Amino acid sequence: MTDVYIYDAIRTPRGKGKKDGGLHELTALRLSAMTLNALKERNNFDDSLIADVIWGNVTQVMEQGGCLARSVILASDLDEAIPGLSINRFCASGMEAVNLAANQIRGGAGDGYIAGGVEMMSRVPMMSDGAAIAVDPSLAMEKYFIPQGIAADLIATKYGFTRDQADALALESQRRANMAWQDNRFKQTIITVKDQNGLPILSHDQHIRPDANLQSLSALEPSFKEMGEQMPNFNDVALMKYPELENINHIHHAGNSSGIADGAAALLLGNKKFGISNKLTPRARIVGTAKIGTEPTIMLTGPLPVTEKILHDACMTITDIDLFEVNEAFASVVLRFQQAFDVDPEIVNVNGGSIAMGHPLGATGAIIIGTLLDEIERSEKQTGLATLCVASGMGAATIIERV
Secondary structure, eight states, X not given: OOOOEEEEEEEOOOEESSTTSTTTTSOXXXXXXXXXXXXXXHHOOOGGGEEEEEEEOSOOSGGXXXXXXXXXXXXXXXXXXXXXXXXXXXXXXXXXXXHHHHXXXXXXSOSEEEEEEEEETTTSOTTTTOOHHHHOHHHHTXXXXXXXXXXXXXXXXXXXXXXXXXXXXHHHHHHHHHHHHHTTTTTTTBOOEEOTTSOEEEOSOSOOOTTOOHHHHHTSOOSSHHHHHSSSOHHHHHHXXXXXXXXXXXXXXXXXXXXXXXXXXEEEEEOHHHHHHHTOXXXXXXXXXXXXXXXXXXXXXXXXXXXXXXXXXTTOXXXXXXXXXXXXXBHHHHHHHHHHHTOOGGGBSTXXXXXXXXXXXXXXXXXXHHHHHHHHHHHTOOEEEEEEEETTTEEEEEEEEEO
């Protein structure tokens, strides 16, 4: 199997996923095309050596519908001979695009790929495409379906995490993200989004709240308590699956859960031949990729077994990893990861995460790989692991190594 390298990684800033968000005026098509154009302009690669663009996107309806990847290629400066593939693995879509592209290269199906993803949550709301696990009673009842927020609270209840712990993690995410921006740590990755006249629209992650404090977080009501107690009573559904628990402790709210956001990210991947042909220097090698299915009620524990799987497959242990990116879908997801592997919180999400900067579903997996790469280079570390929990019970992971 041939080695696969990351030659570049870029992303847009993350705009608030609301109508007053900084990226709201742009469609997923236009934001994605801008991202691909920026990647091509910066690296000046030969289009004929790009076998495919694999593009993650979760809510594939309306203006994000169809094969968005193909539409993006046609709207960009890339050669129309490149085909385009849209994929959906929920929150891991952007990572799965990267992993799939890496494994295509590894298997000899092309020298170069572009992979990443997009989500415009301000324009195409989450769940507007429906989901059988949530709406088909024959499946939902059999698998004890509960919404993600209640699953996050279930994790907190089962593994003993308090609201104070979740709020402390959220504040640390805000502090780290703000520090990273002040220290200009994202300068190599961030592209400024401009309008059709070339005027800047957004150059900074818009979701960060550097003024957040324990007092402001403590004033927020739990987001999923009422949902859990209303009919259908999702708390009771969760307790039917986990009868060892007496109740569900609702600790998550808007301040310690990931922010709804718009954004896009893209990575340029290739083998050694691709780099030589385009006079590009690799930044990292993709050591391994993994995905896994998990119990669908608690749903968000996927980072644990998928990390065990990828480490096993790579003949590595947790102590071989210098840095971790664990997507902050909810605070309890990261707390459980740190608890299970007994890893130092100082090497997890060093520059903040989705609680502070937002979670554009189809792009986040690619974003955190780029963030991990930047931090490995900045801190002169060697190896990093990125992982996400995934709706309906899955996990995904990628290990990279600086070269």
